Structures are given as structure tokens and as C-alpha cells.
Amino acid sequence: MANKAMILVETLSIHYQVEPKYFRALAAEGIIEIHQFEQADYIDEDKIRHLERILRLQKDLNLDIDSVDIIFTLLNRIEGLNAELNSLRNKIEFYEGE
Amino acid sequence: MDFIDYYKVLGVEKQATEKEIKQAFRKLARKHHPDLNPDDKAAEKKFKEINEANEVLSNTENRKKYDKYGKDWQHAEQFEQNQAQQRSRSSNQQDFGAGGQGDPDFSDFFESMFGGARGTSGRTRQNMQFKGQDFQAQLELNLTEVYHANSQVLTVNGQKIRLTIPAGIENGQVIKIAGKGEKGANGGPSGDLYIKFIIVNTGKFKRDGNNLYATVDLDLYTAVLGGDITTDTFDGKVKLKVLPGTQNDTKVKLKGKGFPVYKSKSDYGDLILSFRIKIPSKLREDEVKLFQELKNLNENGK
Numbered sequence A: 001m002a003n004k005a006m007i008l009v010e011t012l013s014i015h016y017q018v019e020p021k022y023f024r025a026l027a028a029e030g031i032i033e034i035h036q037f038e039q040a041d042y043i044d045e046d047k048i049r050h051l052e053r054i055l056r057l058q059k060d061l062n063l064d065i066d067s068v069d070i071i072f073t074l075l076n077r078i079e080g081l082n083a084e085l086n087s088l089r090n091k092i093e094f095y096e097g098e
Numbered sequence B: 001m002d003f004i005d006y007y008k009v010l011g012v013e014k015q016a017t018e019k020e021i022k023q024a025f026r027k028l029a030r031k032h033h034p035d036l037n038p039d040d041k042a043a044e045k046k047f048k049e050i051n052e053a054n055e056v057l058s059n060t061e062n063r064k065k066y067d068k069y070g071k072d073w074q075h076a077e078q079f080e081q082n083q084a085q086q087r088s089r090s091s092n093q094q095d096f097g098a099g100g101q102g103d104p105d106f107s108d109f110f111e112s113m114f115g116g117a118r119g120t121s122g123r124t125r126q127n128m129q130f131k132g133q134d135f136q137a138q139l140e141l142n143l144t145e146v147y148h149a150n151s152q153v154l155t156v157n158g159q160k161i162r163l164t165i166p167a168g169i170e171n172g173q174v175i176k177i178a179g180k181g182e183k184g185a186n187g188g189p190s191g192d193l194y195i196k197f198i199i200v201n202t203g204k205f206k207r208d209g210n211n212l213y214a215t216v217d218l219d220l221y222t223a224v225l226g227g228d229i230t231t232d233t234f235d236g237k238v239k240l241k242v243l244p245g246t247q248n249d250t251k252v253k254l255k256g257k258g259f260p261v262y263k264s265k266s267d268y269g270d271l272i273l274s275f276r277i278k279i280p281s282k283l284r285e286d287e288v289k290l291f292q293e294l295k296n297l298n299e300n301g302k
Helices: A009-016 A020-028 A045-061 A065-096 B006-010 B018-032 B041-057 B060-089 B108-114 B220-225 B285-297
Strands: A006-008 A034-037 A040-044 B135-142 B150-156 B159-165 B174-177 B193-200 B206-208 B211-219 B227-233 B236-242 B251-254 B271-278
Touching: A006 A009, A006 A045, A009 A020, A009 A040, A009 A045, A020 A034, A020 A040, A040 A045, A045 A065, A045 B018, A065 B206, B006 B018, B006 B041, B018 B041, B041 B060, B041 B108, B060 B108, B135 B150, B159 B174, B159 B193, B211 B220, B211 B227, B220 B227, B220 B271, B236 B251
Parallel strands: B135 B193, B211 B271
Antiparallel strands: A006 A040, A034 A040, B150 B159, B174 B193, B206 B211, B227 B236, B251 B271
16 A cells, blocks of 8 residues: 555545445456555556546446456457567568568 | 537437437447547547537437537527526526536537537536546657667657656557646546657668667678678677688577667677678679689589
8 A cells, every 4th residue: 555556436436426336346346456444445546547448338338347347358358469460560571671 | 610410420310219319329339439449549539429429419408409509500509598597597407517628529519519518417428537638649769769778858748758768669669657648637646648659760770579680791702711800780890700601691690789678778689690692793804714713623613
């Protein structure tokens, strides 16, 4: 806690207008992590962007938590493939110049 | 400013029910949602269009106003005044507050008719943002500039950012500068700045990861007899021993003379040199004679 910026779940709950139990449900599914200090729940500041993506996907596409989890798994795979693609593109550029 | 046909954007009839509008929006959103299409500007633009259409058509009051004044949006102001008068007579008026700042998620047409996010009801996408918006930037550098750690001062959205780019960064690599994006809402954390690096290489050294490649011209006599040559590396010249009988396209590896390994202070890749043997094309008469002698010595070149 000392070195990591954390945001109180209650603060997020007020801002996003969702019940605190929503965050606990996400944590129970292993989609986010909740840290407890002095009987209060916190979320890592670094994970806020991820949380906002979950909220947007749920609101805009009417998805349940499982579907959002599947989407993130696939997005992570796409990210890995894009990194590989970039590396291969650099290689192609290397051989094309020969 | 052009009129926007929101029904056309969502691909529904003017008489579409609330349910049909919602369905049409969700169908298009599944395809173009920016969170499902990262770094896709076209998808982002399309999603903004369908989101705006949905904000208008899924809200009874907005839809009514749009249907009545849509094509004649300049007169919407008068409509607003009438509405305001009606509202002042009723109690418990909901105040959408906020506003004031222009909302880049909406078109000018929408802003003009509905006044940005204020005009929308309930939870807008703005409420979904506690952490500030991330900024994306692109920085073009020459390969020579990323051979050493490089200090740069960037101005992103009016904000001066000093950063040290570690040596060895790759073409297309993205680095994140935490907290240098837009300020958060309601005390939320600031967004991040993502910088994509475009590394331009016009020099004679080609790069593949941490290794560098180059071709070295070698005269026929040194290739046959061997000898010492001086050749360029990325950061200076080196003396190199050429073995007698070196063939065309022979490769030599100079360990540690390649590109610096990203975020590793003392590790370097290798430099791989390929010899290209230059055959003399214009021979003097005495040279022709000597080559002829050599040929004869070797049983007609066999």
C-alpha cells in the first residue's frame, strides 16, 4: 500500500454510479483485484483504465461479466499478435532492402 | 455544419421503436466499439457517430426535438426556450450541471441542438471516465539517434514533457509515460501518454533486432591473398583480418558491435559483415597477361 496508489472502491462507486457489490463481483471472478486495508476496499490506480473498459463494454454492449472476461482474453491475444506482427514487419523491411 | 440523419446512421426507419433503436445501436456497437478495436481510428469515429445517434434517438425528449427540428436545427433554440418555460413551472427539475466545456465526443450538429453531454440523460460515457483520457503521440527518430539514450522535450497538448528514450528502442515500439495524459475527473488519476516510435534508417547498417548487418566491398587480391582491412562499424572504425581465399558473400560476425539491447546498459548485439568481392573490370595489358599466366598455371582455370 505504501508505494502503490490505490483508489477507494466507495469513491469509484460514487463516480461510476454502480454499487460497491459490482466491484466485489468482478473481483470474485478474478477480473479485478480488490485490496483491503483497515476494513476499506481499494483498487489499484493502475487498474482504473481496465475497470473503465469493463464498465463501457458492459454499458454499451449489454454484456455480462463472463463475456467481458472472454473479450479481454482475446484482446490480450491480439495485443501479443500485434507485437509479433510489428517484429515480423521490421524483419520484412530488413529483407526487402537487400 | 451539416444535418446528420441519425436514423440512417443506425440503419433504422423513422418509425423505429425504442427496442429496435437499442438493437441497432448494440449491433453496430459490437462491431465498432473502440475498446474492441484498439488503435483503430476509423472504428472510433464510427462508434462516436452511432453513439451520438443513440444518445438522441434513445432519449424520448431528444428524439422528439430532433424529429421536429432536425433538418431545421437552427430553430431549435426557440424550441429550447419554450421547453425551459414549461420546465420552470414544474418542480424537482433535474440539473445536469457540468457542461460548459465542449465535448469532443459529439458533433457540432449535436452540440448545436443539444448542447453536448448536458443534453443527454442519465449516465453518459463521460461518467465512465474517472481516470483522465490517454494521449497518443508519435515520434520519428533516426536510427543513429536511438543508438544512445536520447533526451527529448515533447510538447503534447500544450504540456512540456521531458523524457529520456532508452537506447535500442525498436521501430513501432510504444512506451507509456504514466500520468501525462488528461487530468482525471473528480480527483481521479490523470491519463497516460503513449508514444509510438518510428525509427527511420537510411544508413548503410541494416537492423534486425539487436543485430546490425552491412556489406563490405573487398578487392580481389585481398580476398585471394588475405590481409588487413579497416571497416566501419556503427560507432567507429575497426581493423579486420581477412583470411586468404575468402569467398564472395562470406560473413564475419563482430561480437558486441551491433545495436544496444533495450534497457540493458552494457549489452550489445552483433555486427554481421558480408564481403562482396569486387572483380576488376578494366585491366591493363600487363594485368591481362598476368591473369592469363595464372590461368595457365591452374590448368585453364580449373
